[in-house]
Amino acid sequence: MSLHVSAALLEKYRTSAPRYTSYPTAIDWVPESFEPANYADELKAAANNTAPISVYVHVPFCEQMCLFCGCNVVITRSTDRVDRYLDRLECEFERVGDTGIGSRPVHQYHWGGGTPTHLTPDRMLRLQSAFDDVFTRTEDSESAIEVDPRVTTLEHLDALAQMGFGRISMGVQDFEEDVQVAINRVQSIEQTRMLVDGARARGMQSVNIDLMYGLPHQTLEGFQRTIDVVLDMRPERVALFHYAHVPWMKKHQTALDMGVAPSSEIKLEIFLRAMEAFTEAGYVYLGLDHFALPDDELARAAKAERLHRNFMGYTTHKGSEMVSLGVSAIGEVNGCFAQNFASDAEYLDAIDDGGLATKRGHRMSDDDRLRRDIIMGIMCNGVLDTQQIGADHGVDVNTMFADELKSLEPMVQDGLITMDANAVRLTELGQLFMRNVALPFDRYFAARSAGGRDGDGTFSKTL
Numbered sequence: 001m002s003l004h005v006s007a008a009l010l011e012k013y014r015t016s017a018p019r020y021t022s023y024p025t026a027i028d029w030v031p032e033s034f035e036p037a038n039y040a041d042e043l044k045a046a047a048n049n050t051a052p053i054s055v056y057v058h059v060p061f062c063e064q065m066c067l068f069c070g071c072n073v074v075i076t077r078s079t080d081r082v083d084r085y086l087d088r089l090e091c092e093f094e095r096v097g098d099t100g101i102g103s104r105p106v107h108q109y110h111w112g113g114g115t116p117t118h119l120t121p122d123r124m125l126r127l128q129s130a131f132d133d134v135f136t137r138t139e140d141s142e143s144a145i146e147v148d149p150r151v152t153t154l155e156h157l158d159a160l161a162q163m164g165f166g167r168i169s170m171g172v173q174d175f176e177e178d179v180q181v182a183i184n185r186v187q188s189i190e191q192t193r194m195l196v197d198g199a200r201a202r203g204m205q206s207v208n209i210d211l212m213y214g215l216p217h218q219t220l221e222g223f224q225r226t227i228d229v230v231l232d233m234r235p236e237r238v239a240l241f242h243y244a245h246v247p248w249m250k251k252h253q254t255a256l257d258m259g260v261a262p263s264s265e266i267k268l269e270i271f272l273r274a275m276e277a278f279t280e281a282g283y284v285y286l287g288l289d290h291f292a293l294p295d296d297e298l299a300r301a302a303k304a305e306r307l308h309r310n311f312m313g314y315t316t317h318k319g320s321e322m323v324s325l326g327v328s329a330i331g332e333v334n335g336c337f338a339q340n341f342a343s344d345a346e347y348l349d350a351i352d353d354g355g356l357a358t359k360r361g362h363r364m365s366d367d368d369r370l371r372r373d374i375i376m377g378i379m380c381n382g383v384l385d386t387q388q389i390g391a392d393h394g395v396d397v398n399t400m401f402a403d404e405l406k407s408l409e410p411m412v413q414d415g416l417i418t419m420d421a422n423a424v425r426l427t428e429l430g431q432l433f434m435r436n437v438a439l440p441f442d443r444y445f446a447a448r449s450a451g452g453r454d455g456d457g458t459f460s461k462t463l
């Protein structure tokens with residue numbers, strides 16, 4: 001796949017936009033629509049259903065701060081602090097279990113962070129047993145974990161294999177030394193390769209590597225060397241993220257010298273060259289910033305236009321409800337989004353007060369559901385199937401969204417989409433602009449733009 005994006009096209013469509021791991025995005029939730037104290041009732045109501053669910057567990061700890069990091073992390077080496085957190089997480093599992101939701105089988109299970117392998121293998125087993133006391137995984141469930149090669153040992157991998165984790169995802173970002181020093185994340189190729197090989201030796205079926213572009217000192221040539229090393233490891237999945245510089249939200253990012261970061265044009269060139277290298281090496285471009293080998297289930301789902309998206313990223317599970325535990329974790333149950341307290345002190349206090357640590361949420365309206373299906377169709381499968389979505393929701397999409405569809409017409413002329421009465425489809429070039437195509441259907445974004453708040457400062461640039 002070799003694409004050319006002109007400077008004029010880049011200028012025309014470069015804007016800030018959500019990445020749509022959910023719709024509405026978390027900043028647009030309507031507080032009055034959801035009562036945090038009643039979240040247990042939502043879980044109880046959801047317990048009456050029998051469909052499989054997803055479970056997410058957040059482990060916020062890391063040993064040191066990577067300066068580009070946008071996650072909710074707690075930097076510590078204190079085992080007391082970790083144990084205090086695990087005590088509360090066990091409580092949260094018990095209370096979630098009291099609602100009966102554990103009767104539903106789990107087909108997707110994910111530990112994220114932070115760095116879950118900051119926990120010792122013994123502590124990981126302790127957390128796993130809190131999960132096992134409440135939930136049961138289906139035989140074909142996928143269990144995934146985020147690991148940091150700098151702190152993850154072969155003993156961790158042994159424990160993970162014992163706990164049934166078949167997918168590991170590891171951060172790399174860039175293997176060039178000057179970039180690694182600049183971002184305060186020095187990680188050798190050997191450390192990374194040891195984990196990739198170790199995971200495979202233990203029968204894990206999938207390794208994901210995260211890369212990032214837009215960081216200080218990155219160049220086309222240097223990033224190509226990183227790609228070559230990654231291709232040699234041949235992970236089943238690769239995520240290639242655009243660095244989001246938001247120092248007003250993430251103070252530690254002020255320490256990054258963005259004066260030596262690549263320009264917008266070079267960043268785009270880095271992305272396009274990476275895309276070319278991965279697709280030439282046999283990877284399938286899934287959209288946004290993800291690649292997978294053709295046998296990977298995400299690549300197969302993309303081919304069949306069955307890809308979906310949730311807070312864990314791309315998934316094959318459509319509309320799966322998600323129970324999420326731990327500080328700042330976001331779940332989706334019974335038509336509601338719910339998020340736990342984001343600071344660990346508030347989270348610990350809320351659990352000690354006897355509750356579920358839910359801080360805020362949003363109950364989805366019919367309009368939210370309709371627009372979510374439109375936006376997710378574009379973001380996941382590159383298509384807005386107006387007939388199918390119309391039939392699913394009992395509306396005439398072409399009439400109801402006549403203005404939004406009209407606003408897409410310049411994209412037809414620019415070769416980003418094709419459009420007829422049945423569908424809007426992204427072209428190969430249009431895949432790079434999928435967030436631009438989705439934006440007109442986001443009612444909240446439109447309201448914010450009308451109020452002069454277009455999302456700058458909150459969302460990353462589309463390119």
Ligand code: SF4
Pocket residue numbers: 061062064065066069070071073113114115148171
């Ligand atoms: S290891 Fe990951 S979560 Fe922790 S600070 Fe670095 S990027 Fe953030």
